[in-house]
Amino acid sequence: MRRRRGLSARLRLTLSYAGFLAVAxxxxxxxxxxxxxxxxxDTSQGLxxxxxxxxxxxxxxxxxxAVAMGFLLVFGLVGGWVLAGRMLAPLTRITTAARRAGxxxxxxRIRMEGRQDEFRELSDAFDTMLEQLESHVAEQRxxxxxxxxxxxxxxxxxQTLLDxxxxxxxxDPQELFARLQAVNTRAIGLTEALLLLGRSDRGxxxxxxxxxxxxxxxxxxxxxxxxxxxxVTLDVTGGATPTAGSAELLLRMMTNLVQNAVVHNxxxxxxxxxxxxSRGDVSVVRVENTGQPLPPELVxxxxxxxxxxxxxxxxxxxxxxxxxxxxxxxxxxAHGGTLDLVAGPAGGLLxxxxxxxxx
Numbered sequence: 001m002r003r004r005r006g007l008s009a010r011l012r013l014t015l016s017y018a019g020f021l022a023v024a025x026x027x028x029x030x031x032x033x034x035x036x037x038x039x040x041x042d043t044s045q046g047l048x049x050x051x052x053x054x055x056x057x058x059x060x061x062x063x064x065x066a067v068a069m070g071f072l073l074v075f076g077l078v079g080g081w082v083l084a085g086r087m088l089a090p091l092t093r094i095t096t097a098a099r100r101a102g103x104x105x106x107x108x109r110i111r112m113e114g115r116q117d118e119f120r121e122l123s124d125a126f127d128t129m130l131e132q133l134e135s136h137v138a139e140q141r142x143x144x145x146x147x148x149x150x151x152x153x154x155x156x157x158x159q160t161l162l163d164x165x166x167x168x169x170x171x172d173p174q175e176l177f178a179r180l181q182a183v184n185t186r187a188i189g190l191t192e193a194l195l196l197l198g199r200s201d202r203g204x205x206x207x208x209x210x211x212x213x214x215x216x217x218x219x220x221x222x223x224x225x226x227x228x229x230x231x232v233t234l235d236v237t238g239g240a241t242p243t244a245g246s247a248e249l250l251l252r253m254m255t256n257l258v259q260n261a262v263v264h265n266x267x268x269x270x271x272x273x274x275x276x277x278s279r280g281d282v283s284v285v286r287v288e289n290t291g292q293p294l295p296p297e298l299v300x301x302x303x304x305x306x307x308x309x310x311x312x313x314x315x316x317x318x319x320x321x322x323x324x325x326x327x328x329x330x331x332x333x334a335h336g337g338t339l340d341l342v343a344g345p346a347g348g349l350l351x352x353x354x355x356x357x358x359x
């Protein structure tokens with residue numbers, strides 16, 4: 001935004017300091033006149049019959065007062081310019097850092113030394129903002145790179161299948177159609193997941209009263225055939241757990257949690273436990289499953305987009321696209337909640353979602 005150039009803050013502060021000194025000097029001279037010189041008689045004998053009189057005092061005092069006023073004005077301008085420069089030096093560093101950030105350099109930090117004051121507080125807040133912004137931009141770049149890779153993979157597979165079919169006309173077309181349909185279905189699922197992730201990140205949804213216990217039951221009922229197919233026992237317990245938010249997004253969050261718990265489970269005899277409860281003004285959802293032990297360093301990365309983990313990669317029809325827990329985190333953040341992941345001591349994963357409850 002283009003603005004008309006005005007006086008700098010340093011010059012305005014300098015003029016303010018000089019003006020303050022000039023006013024203070026003028027008030028001091030006025031006090032001398034009002035309470036001293038005006039009571040000196042303007043006669044040849046002066047005060048108490050002793051010279052000098054008012055005329056001589058004024059003629060002697062006026063030049064000295066003028067010199068003192070001039071000195072105060074010059075001292076105010078010079079001293080004010082120096083003091084204003086020292087006071088505004090931290091602001092200059094913050095402005096320089098802001099311009100560098102505006103040009104794309106998010107790695108620069110002010111790191112202002114000294115005791116805590118308003119400028120240090122501002123610089124610390126600015127450094128914190130830059131750290132969060134740099135982390136967010138880096139995450140978005142990784143997400144874009146991973147998304148482009150994931151979207152390119154089904155296209156490359158489709159191109160390969162078509163090339164093979166073109167070179168081998170005797171190949172069974174039904175097999176080709178089936179594989180192309182599977183690849184296309186995976187691409188559609190990935191695209192829908194990306195759209196849902198973007199929608200939840202923006203937070204542009206209508207809030208309504210939602211009972212998380214009913215949402216958990218609906219998700220469990222939907223995934224019950226998958227659980228039975230994989231030999232996993234589903235257990236949903238808990239009373240009414242009200243919250244405010246998007247019923248569609250919360251259902252997708254719950255479905256992703258339950259599906260993740262079913263798919264990443266023991267080969268046979270696994271369990272998935274879903275509990276919902278209200279704790280004061282917080283609504284809590286806990287999803288716990290059995291499964292293989294997870295490395296502790298892997299757990300914090302499971303909510304990153306396209307992060308599957310070496311021990312959690314699947315190659316069957318429920319391999320997913322690596323966005324399940326990323327969507328869960330995005331939905332939880334959009335609803336002002338928290339998401340905690342803890343690896344079970346004997347294996348599996350415990351996921352705890354806390355959302356604002358209703359009074």
